């Protein structure tokens with residue numbers, strides 16, 4: 001199995017030992033940990049290494065900005081970081097994306113290691129080399145592609161994650177199953193959530209993402225299937241971001257998958273039986289039953305999506321479980337009909 005994992009990624013049962021080994025191999029002149037207040041409290045104590053250089057930022061997507069980068073670059077400068085210094089990003093996708101971006105641009109690029117500590121960052125954000133920050137409200141607007149020197153995935157970190165954050169990452173596992181692995185989907189629907197074996201499911205889900213990004217690193221084709229659920233999902237996520245009750249990324253993506261499946265059925269590419277099976281499963285896991293914004297409001301957000309062109313909105317839609325089409329143009333009539 002492990003041969004389908006990215007070469008830089010190791011599934012670990014002792015993050016300390018694996019990290020020590022990587023440091024030994026890289027021989028940096030110094031290294032620092034990038035954490036937020038949660039990963040400083042819950043994750044850093046699990047690493048039994050010298051932590052004298054630590055950079056702490058405030059958690060949350062709102063802090064994934066260039067001004068936080070300036071703070072990180074300043075800290076690295078204060079620490080006397082050279083091109084041979086190492087940044088270790090210990091946290092969720094925000095820390096990984098932003099820490100990787102800061103490392104890759106500091107003195108034109110220094111080594112960095114990601115230790116993802118959320119389910120979402122373990123199965124998704126840490127694979128594929130996309131790094132960056134948000135800019136003037138535009139998500140991941142500034143960034144680059146650069147693979148980390150190492151990624152260490154250890155499920156021990158997940159124990160302190162809230163149930164809600166855990167389910168947020170689970171949406172990406174569901175997505176990976178639906179677009180590429182009907183076997184994994186069969187496992188999910190036949191296994192009660194509480195009985196899922198995460199030690200095997202997480203590496204399998206990483207494999208799916210890795211196979212896709214390896215085949216199409218720069219998103220010219222196949223990689224677009226990873227956007228399944230995300231076109232509508234992002235619009236919904238952005239809409240609720242400015243309300244009192246934001247959704248987690250995964251909650252928004254779950255709704256996105258549900259709605260995009262309806263688009264696929266209406267467009268005649270997915271069977272309504274499979275659509276119903278997926279809806280049943282998703283609504284069991286995600287219990288939030290809020291009203292989604294109207295067609296008019298969603299269209300406003302959809303039109304801002306960077307994946308659109310002048311032909312209209314293109315979707316990645318399921319053709320059947322385990323297989324996803326991309327660049328599917330959906331007519332405005334169908335969009336209107338479904339979003340009603």
Ligand SMILES: NC(=O)c1ccc[n+]([C@@H]2O[C@H](COP(=O)([O-])OP(=O)(O)OC[C@H]3O[C@@H](n4cnc5c(N)ncnc54)[C@H](O)[C@@H]3O)[C@@H](O)[C@H]2O)c1
Nearest residue numbers: 038042059092093094117118120121124125130157160161
């Ligand atoms: N690069 C990519 O390919 C890619 C893919 C998907 C998502 N992303 C990015 O990832 C980000 C979302 O990642 P996320 O969901 O991990 O969010 P996050 O990094 O904001 O983490 C979620 C929350 O969990 C806390 N946390 C982290 N680890 C913890 C632990 N072990 N115990 C307790 N609390 C912990 C964090 O402090 C934070 O409050 C977004 O910015 C998104 O754009 C990137």
Ligand SMILES: [Zn+2]
Nearest residue numbers: 172230249253
């Ligand atoms: Zn996602």
